[in-house]
Amino acid sequence: MKFLPSFFTIDFFLLCASSFLFFSSFNMIIPELPAYLTSLGGAEYKGLIISLFTLSAGLSRPFSGKLADKIGRIPVMMFGASVCFVISLLYPLMSFVSGFLFLRFIHGFSTGFTPTGTSAYVADIVPFQRRGEAMGIQSLFGSLGMAAGPAIGGWIASIWPIEILFYSASFTAILSILILLKLKETLEEKEPLRLGLFKLKRDELIEKRVLAPSLVLFFSVFSFGVVLTIIPDFSAHLGIANKGLFFAVFTLSSLGIRLIAGKASDRYGRIPVLRAATLFMMGSMVLIAFSETKTALMGAGVMFGCAVGMNSPTTAAWVIDRSLNAYRGRALATMYIFLEAGIGIGAVVSGWLFANEVENFKLVFLTAASMAAVALLVLFFVKEKTRFEDKL
Secondary structure, three states, X not given: OOOOXXXXXXXXXXXXXXXXXXXXXXXXXXXXXXXXXXXOOOHHHOHHHHHHXXXXXXXXXXXXXXXXXXXXXXXHHHHHHHHHHHHHHHHHHOOOHHHHHHHHHHHHHHHHHHHHHHHHHHHHHOOHHHHHHHHHHHHHHHHHHHHHHHHHHHHHHHHOOHHHHHHHXXXXXXXXXXXXXXXXXXXXXXXXXXHHHHOOOHHHOOOHHHHHHHHXXXXXXXXXXXXXXXXXXXXXXXXXXXXXXHHHHHHHHHHHHHHHHHHHHHHHOHHHHHHHHHHHHHHXXXXXXXXXXXXXXXXXXXXXXXXXXXXXXXXHHHHHHHOOHHHHHHHHHHHHHHHHHHHHHHHHXXXXXXXXXXXXXXXXXXXXXXXXXXXXXXXXXXOOOOOOOOOO
């Protein structure tokens, strides 16, 4: 009996390693950004740290999806990682509020491109009946990066000036790029890059086939935007020195369940797994709202991680199930548009509700719980179509 699944080839492993480094790069700096922006005199703009990032990511998705289907998966991944490399170097040079916010907007193009190409690449090289499992493994490596990045970033920031943190993030991104150079392109009929590819028709903006899973994702990840924006301040409020600790805890807790959820969704269907994920999301937000100690917050982080771990690979597999091969990049881009919108709106709303007043913490997280409840409600009205593998 083989220990590794048959689809775990050298290309799949390299893709996973690159994903780990990519997610480590841009997540490394997140826990320190609220305090950094405050030091620049922009405390009232904390909600824009994540929302600007997700706005540009969402705006770029239709382009990255089309380009992934036209010029190839690898160039799209390379561009996103390159944005991480360059922007991280520029943060220390634009140390004023407007400059910082501008860079946050540009930085978002990284996640607007790389994950789209990555998911399409995985779908290309993995058999139809193993997609849930494969997405679980690939997202596991991304989650490891999301866990390692904030933890390492918090450690770096506690010892060295924040400039060193930005340079470390840039160095991590260049390692991701070097690995991508070793991959073989999977798009068989590629087109040369030309200006005309950046002109989008109305039907190229959104893939209607995947609107149902994308809508569920939108309401589910609202909580993620809240966590990214508010948890650093909430951690400080509870006396937790390392603001990246909660991020490390929830990401690590998501690792094992990603593999289980991926296999379960292959066997029992996507919707039952997503119903469980949204229940866990609701519960975690309620627990955070009433957390008064470090232990309670970390316990809620474990539950939140389980929700994220079930949601991510299952939704991606559901989207791929519903997409046509010729428009796989567009379908995944649509999913990510709703993802970025949910996170971005969650960030803005939470920043507005919080308003730098500690008594508002409970309101913020209970609002997030209510949005997860909406996602659960939608899942009881959506029917999972019979899976098929189209011949296009």
